[in-house]
Amino acid sequence: xxxxxxxxxxxxxxxxxxxxxxxxxERGQVFGFLGANGAGKTTTMRxxxxxxxxxxxxxxxxxxxxxxxxxRTWGYxxxxxxxxxxxxxxxxxxxxxxxxxxxxxxxxxxxxxxxxRFRIPDYERRRAEELSKGNQxxxxxxxxxxHEPEVVIMDEPFVGLDPVNVSLLKExxxxxxxxxxxxxxxxxxxEMVEExxxxxxxxxRGKLVLGGxxxxxxxxxGRQIVRLGVEGNAELPWLGDLEGVTVVRPGRDFVELDVARxxxxxxxxxxxxxxxxxxxxxxxxxxxxxxxxxxxxxxxxSEEHHLAEAP
Amino acid sequence: xxxxxxxxLRNIGAVARREFVWRGRTRTFRLTTALxxxxxxxxxxxxxxxRFIDRGSAGDRIEVFxxxxxPGVDVPLALGLLLxxxxxxxxxxxxxxxxxxxxxxxxIEAGRADVIDGSAAALLAVDRAPAGDLAFTLYxxxxxxxxxxxxxxxxxxxxxxxxxLQRAGLSPGDQAALFxxxxxxxxxxxxxxxxxxxxxxxxxVSSFAIGFAxxxxxxxxIILYAQWVAFSVAEEKxxxxxxxxxxxxxxxxxxxxxxxxxxxLALVQYLIVLVPSAIALVLQDRIAALIFGGPAMVGxxxxxxxxxxxxxxxMFVLGFTLYAxxxxxxxxxxxxxxxxxxxxxxxxxxxxxxxxxxSYAGTGLIPIDSPLVIVLSFIPFFSPYLMLTRxxxxxxxxxxxxxxxxxxxxxxxxxxxxxxxxxxxxVLLYGQRPTPRTLLRALRGG
Numbered sequence: 001x002x003x004x005x006x007x008x009x010x011x012x013x014x015x016x017x018x019x020x021x022x023x024x025x026e027r028g029q030v031f032g033f034l035g036a037n038g039a040g041k042t043t044t045m046r047x048x049x050x051x052x053x054x055x056x057x058x059x060x061x062x063x064x065x066x067x068x069x070x071x072r073t074w075g076y077x078x079x080x081x082x083x084x085x086x087x088x089x090x091x092x093x094x095x096x097x098x099x100x101x102x103x104x105x106x107x108x109x110x111x112x113x114x115x116x117r118f119r120i121p122d123y124e125r126r127r128a129e130e131l132s133k134g135n136q137x138x139x140x141x142x143x144x145x146x147h148e149p150e151v152v153i154m155d156e157p158f159v160g161l162d163p164v165n166v167s168l169l170k171e172x173x174x175x176x177x178x179x180x181x182x183x184x185x186x187x188x189x190x191e192m193v194e195e196x197x198x199x200x201x202x203x204x205r206g207k208l209v210l211g212g213x214x215x216x217x218x219x220x221x222g223r224q225i226v227r228l229g230v231e232g233n234a235e236l237p238w239l240g241d242l243e244g245v246t247v248v249r250p251g252r253d254f255v256e257l258d259v260a261r262x263x264x265x266x267x268x269x270x271x272x273x274x275x276x277x278x279x280x281x282x283x284x285x286x287x288x289x290x291x292x293x294x295x296x297x298x299x300x301x302s303e304e305h306h307l308a309e310a311p
Numbered sequence: 312x313x314x315x316x317x318x319x320l321r322n323i324g325a326v327a328r329r330e331f332v333w334r335g336r337t338r339t340f341r342l343t344t345a346l347x348x349x350x351x352x353x354x355x356x357x358x359x360x361x362r363f364i365d366r367g368s369a370g371d372r373i374e375v376f377x378x379x380x381x382p383g384v385d386v387p388l389a390l391g392l393l394l395x396x397x398x399x400x401x402x403x404x405x406x407x408x409x410x411x412x413x414x415x416x417x418x419i420e421a422g423r424a425d426v427i428d429g430s431a432a433a434l435l436a437v438d439r440a441p442a443g444d445l446a447f448t449l450y451x452x453x454x455x456x457x458x459x460x461x462x463x464x465x466x467x468x469x470x471x472x473x474x475x476l477q478r479a480g481l482s483p484g485d486q487a488a489l490f491x492x493x494x495x496x497x498x499x500x501x502x503x504x505x506x507x508x509x510x511x512x513x514x515x516v517s518s519f520a521i522g523f524a525x526x527x528x529x530x531x532x533i534i535l536y537a538q539w540v541a542f543s544v545a546e547e548k549x550x551x552x553x554x555x556x557x558x559x560x561x562x563x564x565x566x567x568x569x570x571x572x573x574x575x576l577a578l579v580q581y582l583i584v585l586v587p588s589a590i591a592l593v594l595q596d597r598i599a600a601l602i603f604g605g606p607a608m609v610g611x612x613x614x615x616x617x618x619x620x621x622x623x624x625x626m627f628v629l630g631f632t633l634y635a636x637x638x639x640x641x642x643x644x645x646x647x648x649x650x651x652x653x654x655x656x657x658x659x660x661x662x663x664x665x666x667x668x669x670s671y672a673g674t675g676l677i678p679i680d681s682p683l684v685i686v687l688s689f690i691p692f693f694s695p696y697l698m699l700t701r702x703x704x705x706x707x708x709x710x711x712x713x714x715x716x717x718x719x720x721x722x723x724x725x726x727x728x729x730x731x732x733x734x735x736x737x738v739l740l741y742g743q744r745p746t747p748r749t750l751l752r753a754l755r756g757g
Contacts, residue, residue: 091333099560
């Protein structure tokens with residue numbers, strides 16, 4: 001039971017939005033889909049959902065072409081949230097569910113249950129336009145999962161949510177995962193990926209940069225991150241003399257070092273002791289997804305969120 | 312995606328239901344429906360209403376001063392009869408009420424004073440010219456081309472002729488025989504032909520009026536309701552709900568559901584407006600009889616048959632479907648509701664073109680049997696208007712109508728295919744101006 005994307009290519013006029021993107025998502029997995037703005041995430045999702053047709057390549061679910069899979073297999077939370085502004089919340093949810101063959105009465109019951117679980121039970125008679133952004137987003141998510149799809153595809157589900165709602169959403173993720181639902185979502189927020197995902201795919205300018213289970217991705221990067229803390233001043237200028245060692249994050253209490261492939265992190269510890277430093281922290285860890293992203297894509301996923309450097 | 316027919320029907324139904332219920336519940340819909348019902352009944356009863364408003368007035372008063380002209384005819388009496396005579400081909404001025412009252416003026420000055428203060432519409436002064444003929448002077452506030460003055464001018468020429476004949480020694484009885492109209496009957500060459508035109512003046516006037524009214528109704532209904540569909544598409548695009556719906560339903564299902572839902576509601580509104588108006592139209596005479604007294608006739612106006620109404624219904628449904636489907640496809644290409652009118656303009660022009668040719672053909676500006684009219688009455692974009700006009704004039708056979716309807720039925724799925732293609736690629740285009748190239752690309756496969 002796998003979602004397989006194989007060699008997806010999509011062009012819009014002169015622009016190649018996707019260039020041979022291939023990866024797979026195991027059933028029941030929570031899968032992170034990473035890339036900067038304009039990398040091709042939304043286009044990929046739209047192709048999986050048959051909203052767009054690819055110029056080349058295939059999408060299959062359990063070996064069946066996605067175009068032949070019943071639409072109720074999928075639930076979709078698009079990046080551009082959209083509800084009928086003047087329609088009441090319950091009516092919208094029942095309408096969306098009716099497109100997936102859920103009887104109206106059952107859809108209404110499920111919708112009320114989810115509204116209660118998302119702590120907005122009193123909003124069923126409100127028009128969508130009267131709701132706050134965060135609450136609209138909850139309604140939108142309910143619309144995507146009301147028909148209990150096998151795969152839920154979400155484009156930036158955490159954007160625009162306050163911390164309380166982020167944790168509600170995470171709980172909902174966990175619950176769906178336990179039910180065996182496959183979750184695919186795109187995000188800029190790397191801490192969410194670390195926390196929630198079992199596997200990832202990173203795309204850049206329409207091409208897959210890397211993909212697979214998080215542990216494998218981290219191991220395959222060949223990088224080792226060492227956290228070193230010593231008593232007193234943490235500025236350790238001698239670290240620059242060590243071969244294959246780069247300071248990635250200087251700090252007061254500790255520094256984070258990147259130890260290149262072929263070098264043993266223990267050499268750093270040895271060097272510190274040899275110089276008479278009193279070591280308070282020494283930790284060998286895998287690189288973070290963000291570090292891997294920067295290494296492979298050349299910039300941070302959230303780079304667009306910061307001002308460009310002044311000329 | 313190859314959805315099963317059951318899935319397709321279900322989704323079309325769900326989309327149609329939402330459009331129908333939601334739009335039908337809006338205050339705008341209820342208000343316009345109520346307003347249209349009032350307007351429809353008002354139009355149907357217009358003759359009765361006008362008579363009701365006019366019932367207090369005794370018609371225009373015309374004064375006559377004969378002086379010493381000694382006409383051979385009783386001028387006031389003859390003028391009264393001539394002015395109030397029915398005009399051939401037009402319905403008589405009902406219930407015996409005279410539109411004109413003719414009275415004798417004591418002097419020219421008194422008569423002119425009455426015209427000036429408005430108590431009389433005109434003063435006709437009769438004199439005798441040296442040659443012996445009667446001479447007339449009309450004192451009026453209106454110009455030479457006013458309706459009253461033209462009718463009076465016609466009447467006095469008739470009076471002058473009667474006066475000459477009288478002086479020539481012809482008795483009134485002989486005069487009546489002289490002016491009696493000959494027997495004249497129009498018979499169709501082939502009484503069994505379906506395309507025979509109306510044989511009486513009244514039938515001609517009413518077939519013309521009915522054809523004209525039906526094509527206006529059809530034109531307004533098609534444009535108005537097709538525009539509802541277009542706006543509904545643009546609204547979904549504008550609120551970005553489109554992508555959510557497209558993940559669940561195919562563009563074809565969404566498009567068809569919209570047309571069915573809006574079309575259903577349009578039909579309901581149309582019936583809500585049409586039924587009371589039609590009842591008012593049929594009962595017009597009875598209502599008039601109730602208010603003014605006199606005999607009542609109940610029936611459809613001459614020239615309006617059930618068959619014609621049925622064709623009108625079919626043409627409305629098919630014409631609306633064709634235009635609505637294409638309006639929806641076109642509207643999917645723009646991002647804002649303000650741009651909808653611009654993008655559907657070429658289609659609107661087609662519709663206006665069909666309607667114009669139909670109304671020209673209906674009024675006789677273009678002969679109803681000209682090749683242009685006949686050819687256009689089979690071409691889907693124009694056929695709803697032109698076939699209806701040809702039928703109402705008796706210029707098309709039932710077979711013609713059937714072929715025209717069949718061609719429309721065949722053409723609609725093609726239009727639906729084109730529109731669904733446009734829709735699939737159009738609905739995700741934001742902020743881009745659709746160019747002929749993007750349209751072509753959309754048609755080739757989105």
